[in-house]
Amino acid sequence: MFAQTLYVQWKWNRDFLAFYMIVAFAAPLVILWAALPHLGLTSGRELVSVGGAVGATTGVIAVLAGLTIAWQGYGVDERAGHVYALSLPVTRGRALAIRAGTATIMLALPALAIWVGAMIAAGQVELPPSLHSYAGSLATKALLASWLAHACVFALRYCARRRARSVLAVLVVAVIALSATAMVVPGTRAGIARAGDFLISNPGPFGVLFGRWTLIDV
C-alpha cells in the first residue's frame, strides 16, 4: 500500500522533483563559484556572507519544492473530488500517515541534492580555522522547511474548498485585526510581538522557516 502510493506520487511529481533536485544541487555551487573570484582569501566575514546567501537560496528552493509537490500531488485527487481516495478501505488517519510518509521520502531528494551540492561547494573554499561549513544541518533544515510547507498546502488542499477559503479568510482577518490592534492600542504591541516571535522562532511552529539559514558560519 505504502510502496504503491509512493510510486503514484513519484510518477505524478517526478518532473518537478527532478527540476528541484537539479536546482538544489546547483545553487550552492553556482553561488560560490560566482562569488569566489571576488573574495579575499582570508575574509571570514565575506565567506559567512556568501554562506548566508547559499543558505537563504536553498531555503527558498526547499519551501518552493514543498509547496509545489503538495500542490501538484494532491491536485489530482482534488480534481476528482477526492472520490478515489475516500472510497479506498483505509481510515483517514492511516491515509494521512501514508501520504505524509511518501511526501517525506520525496522531499528528502531535493534535501539530499542540497547536501551533496553544499558539500562540494564548501570543499571549493579554504575556510579559516574559526569558520565551519554546515552542509548537513542546512540539508536537514531544508527537509524540515519543505515538509512544513508541504503540510500547510496539504491541509488546505485536503479540506473542502469552502473550508479552505474560510481558514485562509480567518488567517487574513486575524493578521489584519492584530496589526490594527497593535497600531490603535500601543499597550498590546509587546504581547503581539511576543506571539509573533513565538510563531517564527524556534521552537515555534514556523521557526524552521525563519531561523538562520547558512552554509558557512563560526
Next chain:
Amino acid sequence: MSHAITIDGLSYRAGRHFAIRDLTMRVPNGSVYGFLGPNGSGKTTTIRLLLGMLPPVDGTVTVLGHEIPSGAHLALARIGYVPERLHLYPMLTVAETMRYHASFYTRWDAAEAERLRRAFDLRDEQRVGRLSKGEAGKLMMLLALAVRPELLVLDEPTDGLDPVVRRDVLAALLEYVSTHNATVLISSHLVHEQERVCDWIGVMDRGRLVAEMPMHAFRGGIKRLRIAGAPALATSTPFGILARRAGPGREEEWVVRDWRDDMTSWFSAGETALREVVDLDLEESFVETLRAARDAGGRAA
C-alpha cells in the same frame, strides 16, 4: 429478511437548495436494488453518505453490519464501487492502476482481474487519462469486481456508454452476482435498463425516497384505470390512488398502486364502472410515482 444496507432517518444538507430529508431505506441481502430518480434527486449524495464519504447531519447508516461513517473503512473493504465519473489517476496505466488498487484490498483476485482485463479488451500499457469513456467504464467495473465484493455500489455505471460496452459491463456484473450472490445497489435514470436487472426498486426525488418495493410489485401493482361515473371523492379504496385525470366524455383516468385483479369487485358495488385496466411499463410507473409524490409534496407545502 436481513439487509446489506440499512438507512434510518438520514439527513444531509448541501448548500441552500439541496437536502436529503429523513431518508429511510432498506437494501435486502442478495438483491439487485435499482435506485431510480431524475438527475439531481439525491442518488449520488445518498451513495456518498452510505460509503462514508460525506458526514450525515442526522440519522444512522449501517452497511454490511458496519456503522457508517465510523466503520466505513471496514465496509469499504467488502464493497466494489463504481462512481458516476472517472475517479482514477489519469497518469497511471491500466496495469499500474490495477496494482495500486489491489494494494488496498486483501480480497483482490488477481486472476479474475486479468481475466476481466482481457475480456474487456483493455491493454496494460494504456494510460487511464487517454481511455475512451467506454474503456474507462470497463476499467472501473473491473476494479469493482476484482475485489470480490459482497456489495456492489454502482452509480450510473452505464451512463454515456455505447450499447455494446453497456452490454459487456452489465453481462460481467450479472455473471458476478449470479455466481457470488452479491448484493447490488445500482443507481440510474435509465429505467429500462433497471427493469432488466433489478428485483427491488427505490425511487428518489428531491432528496426523499418516494417509493421502495419489490420490482414485481412496482411493475405489476401500478395500473392505469379507465373509469366511468367516478365519485368526486374516492375514499376507502383497497388500492392507492396516485393520480386522477379527466378522460373522454364523463370518464376519468386513475393511476393506482398496489393493484390486484380481485379489486375489480370494488367497482361493481357502486355506480362507478371500471372500463379498462391498462398495464404500465416501468418507465410509466416511475413517472407516475414521481408525479404523485410531487403533487403530494406540493399539496403538503
